[in-house]
Amino acid sequence: METQLVLEKWQGVISTVIIGAKKEEGGSRSDTVKIGGQITMPLLFKEGATPNKPRIAFEISDIAPFDFDEELIATYGKAVNDPFAWADICVNEYKAGLLCLKMQGTHPDFGNKSPESAAKFISALLSKVKVPLIIIGSGDDAKDNLIMPACSEAARGERCLIGCAVQDNYKTLVASVLADGHSIIAESPIDINIAKQLNILISDMGLSLERIVINPTIGALGYGLEYAYSIMERARLAALSGDKTLASPFICFVAQEAWKTKEAKASSQQGIIWETLTATSLIQSGADLLVMRHPKAGQNVSNYIEALFKG
Amino acid sequence: MFIIGELINGMYSNIALALKDRDKKIVQTCALEQIASGADALDLSCGPASKNPLIDMPWLVEVIQEVTDKPLCLDSGKPKVIEEGLKVAKNKTIINSTTADVEKLEILIPLAKKYRSKLIGITISAKGIPQNKDQRLELAATILTHTGEQGFPIEDLYLDPIVMPINVAQGQIRDILEVLLEFKMISQPPPKTIIGLSNISQGAKARSLINRTFLSMAVASGLDSAILNPKDKELMDALITAELILNKNIYCDSYLEAYRKK
Numbered sequence: 215m216e217t218q219l220v221l222e223k224w225q226g227v228i229s230t231v232i233i234g235a236k237k238e239e240g241g242s243r244s245d246t247v248k249i250g251g252q253i254t255m256p257l258l259f260k261e262g263a264t265p266n267k268p269r270i271a272f273e274i275s276d277i278a279p280f281d282f283d284e285e286l287i288a289t290y291g292k293a294v295n296d297p298f299a300w301a302d303i304c305v306n307e308y309k310a311g312l313l314c315l316k317m318q319g320t321h322p323d324f325g326n327k328s329p330e331s332a333a334k335f336i337s338a339l340l341s342k343v344k345v346p347l348i349i350i351g352s353g354d355d356a357k358d359n360l361i362m363p364a365c366s367e368a369a370r371g372e373r374c375l376i377g378c379a380v381q382d383n384y385k386t387l388v389a390s391v392l393a394d395g396h397s398i399i400a401e402s403p404i405d406i407n408i409a410k411q412l413n414i415l416i417s418d419m420g421l422s423l424e425r426i427v428i429n430p431t432i433g434a435l436g437y438g439l440e441y442a443y444s445i446m447e448r449a450r451l452a453a454l455s456g457d458k459t460l461a462s463p464f465i466c467f468v469a470q471e472a473w474k475t476k477e478a479k480a481s482s483q484q485g486i487i488w489e490t491l492t493a494t495s496l497i498q499s500g501a502d503l504l505v506m507r508h509p510k511a512g513q514n515v516s517n518y519i520e521a522l523f524k525g
Numbered sequence: 526m527f528i529i530g531e532l533i534n535g536m537y538s539n540i541a542l543a544l545k546d547r548d549k550k551i552v553q554t555c556a557l558e559q560i561a562s563g564a565d566a567l568d569l570s571c572g573p574a575s576k577n578p579l580i581d582m583p584w585l586v587e588v589i590q591e592v593t594d595k596p597l598c599l600d601s602g603k604p605k606v607i608e609e610g611l612k613v614a615k616n617k618t619i620i621n622s623t624t625a626d627v628e629k630l631e632i633l634i635p636l637a638k639k640y641r642s643k644l645i646g647i648t649i650s651a652k653g654i655p656q657n658k659d660q661r662l663e664l665a666a667t668i669l670t671h672t673g674e675q676g677f678p679i680e681d682l683y684l685d686p687i688v689m690p691i692n693v694a695q696g697q698i699r700d701i702l703e704v705l706l707e708f709k710m711i712s713q714p715p716p717k718t719i720i721g722l723s724n725i726s727q728g729a730k731a732r733s734l735i736n737r738t739f740l741s742m743a744v745a746s747g748l749d750s751a752i753l754n755p756k757d758k759e760l761m762d763a764l765i766t767a768e769l770i771l772n773k774n775i776y777c778d779s780y781l782e783a784y785r786k787k
Binding site: 406407408410411414415417418448449452456457458459460 | 774775776777778779782783786787
């Protein structure tokens with residue numbers, strides 16, 4: 215006897231967020247990346263449509279990163295000192311469809327770059343690299359409020375994904391994203407109540423819920439991944455049941471967590487495995503966008519996604 | 526919670542006037558305001574003043590359908606008035622209501638089937654209003670037996686335990702809350718439950734407060750639907766909060782706003 219599948223019929227749908235704008239859309243990207251749009255829980259292909267696969271964004275930084283593991287530094291070699299060369303390797307050698315740029319050099323403790331020089335850097339990167347871009351501030355709220363409007367303006371019309379808005383600091387970023395036609399990352403500290411609240415606060419400023427991607431904040435495998443997993447699952451269940459305020463795709467900053475672990479630091483092979491498994495676990499809890507560092511981990515996860523979606 | 530707006534009722538002077546003058550604007554505005562306040566469906570009643578409900582009911586249905594496709598709850602004690610409404614209805618419908626009397630059940634269940642309408646069954650009969658929980662359950666069983674025999678889908682049946690005014694039958698209110706849960710146990714799949722909320726405060730002074738307190742308690746007893754005034758914002762806030770406390774929605778500081786964004 216054939217097994218009868220228990221299939222749910224949901225009323226909600228996850229928003230589709232498009233990152234990048236081609237020439238005809240007012241930007242200069244060679245391609246666009248679409249995430250979200252599911253009408254089912256992750257990977258239940260028989261239950262409902264999952265129109266877009268999870269996507270990998272390669273992480274780069276405007277200055278040589280201070281928190282990269284030796285293995286990662288060795289992999290990218292001298293390119294980590296030159297963001298343009300670094301971006302070029304990611305796109306041309308590792309076939310990155312999307313880059314996640316961290317503006318680390320604007321942080322008061324790590325270079326304290328001015329808004330003008332940050333904007334200039336963004337313009338230069340956009341002219342050299344043609345894949346869609348995610349732009350992240352340095353994490354210093356006061357400085358980000360000066361830098362991010364300049365970066366947003368420099369990338370106007372390119373439909374970037376810009377972050378991270380947090381509950382105590384979102385207004386400046388939302389205003390910029392709204393003015394320059396981007397989408398926003400809303401970050402909450404593994405807290406579904408704050409995730410929902412922040413989405414409402416952002417949409418109250420006039421940025422539609424369809425232009426928000428949730429960063430639920432994750433822990434690596436063995437370091438609280440299950441908390442993020444359950445938050446994401448709960449948000450998705452609510453969204454599919456009709457709660458529009460939680461119906462945003464998820465971005466997960468996989469690599470920064472995975473490479474922090476002592477297991478990853480113990481051996482390079484283990485680091486790659488840790489990054490891979492953290493990412494694949496999060497795909498199962500509904501991650502739409504995975505920010506990754508090691509090309510081998512990226513390749514593993516890419517293979518995993520292709521195998522899953524082959525059906 | 527499935528909310529049925531109660532304000533289109535000839536008992537209210539504005540609707541009585543609209544019926545008399547055939548002023549569709551008044552009715553349509555009242556419909557849209559209730560929907561904007563959170564009504565999922567609209568109750569339509571010609572009220573006692575209507576001289577010719579057989580004409581008034583279909584008129585109400587038609588003018589409201591011009592502005593919304595929300596379900597319409599056709600409210601009359603006379604099956605013929607309900608049928609006149611059903612004949613012209615394009616929106617989904619709910620018959621409000623049948624009693625547990627066989628004569629009524631034999632007319633209204635086939636009518637509900639014919640027009641693919643949902644049906645509200647009130648646990649009263651020609652013998653009068655039940656005085657306790659057992660009598661309510663007995664009448665509910667009568668309604669369920671008839672709907673079952675006639676092949677009417679149970680999930681389209683709403684049982685109403687008949688809410689009594691607090692100043693008339695204070696001793697019965699606890700029974701009414703308990704029977705909401707017990708209605709669910711007398712059949713599988715279970716019927717839905719509904720109350721006409723405003724009855725609870727009929728003739729009382731602090732009406733809105735009594736309404737919202739009772740509604741919160743009824744929600745905790747598993748109530749599925751209520752006919753109420755959705756323009757009573759405090760009532761709606763209490764309802765949203767009660768559902769939040771029952772974990773039907775995810776908390777956030779702006780949960781009231783979040784619910785209304787749905």
